[in-house]
Amino acid sequence: MIVVCLSVCRRSHGQQPEEAERAGSLPPVLRSFGKRRYSVQRRLNWTDHPWRQVGFSDRLRAPPGEPVIAVLGGADPDRPERVATGLCMARLYPKKCPFFKRFGILPRPLYHHRAVCFNRTVYVVGGLDLRQAALKVKRPSRCCFALDLASMKWRR
Numbered sequence: 001m002i003v004v005c006l007s008v009c010r011r012s013h014g015q016q017p018e019e020a021e022r023a024g025s026l027p028p029v030l031r032s033f034g035k036r037r038y039s040v041q042r043r044l045n046w047t048d049h050p051w052r053q054v055g056f057s058d059r060l061r062a063p064p065g066e067p068v069i070a071v072l073g074g075a076d077p078d079r080p081e082r083v084a085t086g087l088c089m090a091r092l093y094p095k096k097c098p099f100f101k102r103f104g105i106l107p108r109p110l111y112h113h114r115a116v117c118f119n120r121t122v123y124v125v126g127g128l129d130l131r132q133a134a135l136k137v138k139r140p141s142r143c144c145f146a147l148d149l150a151s152m153k154w155r156r
Contacts, residue, residue, distance in 0.1 A: 070122060075111035107145050107154050122147040 106124065113127025124145045128138055146155050 070115075070117070072115055072122075072124060073106050073110045073113060073127070104147060104152060104154070107156070108141065108143070110141065113141070117149075120149045122149065 108129055110124070110127035110129060113124055115122055115124045117123075124147075125143075127141050129141060143156060147153070148155070
């Protein structure tokens, strides 16, 4: 199972959990995944588990059926000219320190987009492109991009 997180904002980094929650950077996660009945609500309880830096690894592989979190795109509100186009993946298991793996680049720098994973494909729909923000134009994208997780190739 893949949980998709969108519009990551650098502003929440380093904030206290309550501040980050008010800023809207923590999505409410209330369900358990898989046979292990893994409680995401408990795992993401920031008061019991303080913030820590997450490392990057190119060797990380997520076994089939293993829950992962995919982080796609986003914007830094303090520096609107920069857009996060990296696509990262993090395993939730084992309970050791999690590692992120960069596994692709979004075809277009987006924020406020939506995504869903279905049949080993991540679909990204809509969103705004910050390259247009400099022109004072804010038109949502009418494109749908799909990342095939088997071949790791994007298609429109």
